[in-house]
Amino acid sequence: MLIIKGFEVGPIAANCYIIGCEETRDAAVVDPGADAPRIMQWLKKLNLNCKYIILTHGHIDHIGAVGGVCEQTGAQVLIHTKDADMLTNPNSNLSWMTGAKMKVKAADRLLEQGDKIQVGKLAVEVIHTPGHTQGGITLKVENNLITGDTLFAGSIGRSDFPGGNYVQLIGSIKTKLMTFPPATSVFPGHGPMTTIGDEARYNPFMRM
Numbered sequence: 273m274l275i276i277k278g279f280e281v282g283p284i285a286a287n288c289y290i291i292g293c294e295e296t297r298d299a300a301v302v303d304p305g306a307d308a309p310r311i312m313q314w315l316k317k318l319n320l321n322c323k324y325i326i327l328t329h330g331h332i333d334h335i336g337a338v339g340g341v342c343e344q345t346g347a348q349v350l351i352h353t354k355d356a357d358m359l360t361n362p363n364s365n366l367s368w369m370t371g372a373k374m375k376v377k378a379a380d381r382l383l384e385q386g387d388k389i390q391v392g393k394l395a396v397e398v399i400h401t402p403g404h405t406q407g408g409i410t411l412k413v414e415n416n417l418i419t420g421d422t423l424f425a426g427s428i429g430r431s432d433f434p435g436g437n438y439v440q441l442i443g444s445i446k447t448k449l450m451t452f453p454p455a456t457s458v459f460p461g462h463g464p465m466t467t468i469g470d471e472a473r474y475n476p477f478m479r480m
Contacts, residue, residue, distance in 0.1 A: 274394060274414050275299075277314060278459055282306030286333040287461055289418055291411075292320040293392025300324040300391045301341055302411065302418055303461060305333045308340025315345070324389060326396070327351040328420025328461060329405040330358025331433075332367040338376040348380035350389065352400065355407025356382055366433065383409060399448055403441020404429035410449060416457045417468070423449055423458060425466035428477045442477065450478065 275292035286305035293299070299320035304311050315322055322345040325338055330351060338349060338359070351359065358364040360375045367374035383389075385400035397412040404421045408429075411418040421429035423445050431438040449458075454469025472478055 274416075275318060275320070276413075276416060276459065277318060278465070279310070279314065281310065282333050282336060284333040285462060287459065287463075288337075289459060290314055290318065290320065290322075291391055291394065291396065291413055291418075292318060293394045296392030297321055298323050298392035300326050300389065300396065301347065302326045303328055303334040303420065304337035304341045306336040308337040308344070311337060311341055312344055321345070322347045323391065325349045326389065326411060327355070327359075328411065328418065328422075329408040330355040330365050331405070331421070332365050332370065332372070332374055334420070334461065335359060335365060335376050336374065342377050349377050350381045350383055351379045352398070352407030352409050353382040353384060354402070355405055358405070358407075364434065401444035401448055403431055403437050403439075403444045405433070406435045406437075408444075415453070415455065416459060417449065417452065418459045419449065419461065421461040423471060423475075424460045424462060425458070425464050425471070426475055427463075428475075429461070442480070446478070 277290045289302040362373040387398040389396040399410040401422045456468040
């Protein structure tokens with residue numbers, strides 16, 4: 273019933289994910305960081321209709337193709353309340369560092385801890401995991417977590433950007449993500465997928 277397709281986009285190789293309901297063919301695109309044509313090609317190949325663009329946080333490498341995907345699908349843009357200004361503020365989304373000064377479409381819906389997003393017959397749960405940004409979220413769908421730049425395979429997200437907080441980031445991971453069963457799949461914002469069990473055992477930051 274659940275379709276998850278991940279692929280790298282953009283020069284920083286951010287992971288974009290497509291979540292789809294096999295029965296209804298409704299879908300959400302998570303973190304369209306760049307290359308809207310490629311994202312659209314995958315939606316077509318999977319025969320899915322994008323209803324939502326869900327952003328795990330508001331940095332440039334995760335929002336760069338919001339406009340392109342939105343224009344072609346009419347999808348609603350969803351982001352946590354505390355990252356909402358990053359969509360329209362180049363200083364907050366770090367695009368000023370590239371000289372791009374990017375602004376994208378403002379959010380259609382602001383998310384909070386515990387919110388549910390209905391994608392066809394799939395319920396996508398919002399887990400607020402601040403630390404990389406103040407509005408960083410993890411998405412839970414069935415026994416899978418899409419963690420954005422909170423948790424990586426063998427590492428964690430940066431906390432030295434504006435709005436970042438190392439203590440908060442570690443707290444989000446240990447108190448909210450590491451409570452899931454070891455077999456839970458983790459789809460991070462960069463790099464390969466992993467599991468909660470592997471990160472509990474091998475991630476050096478979990479032993480600090």
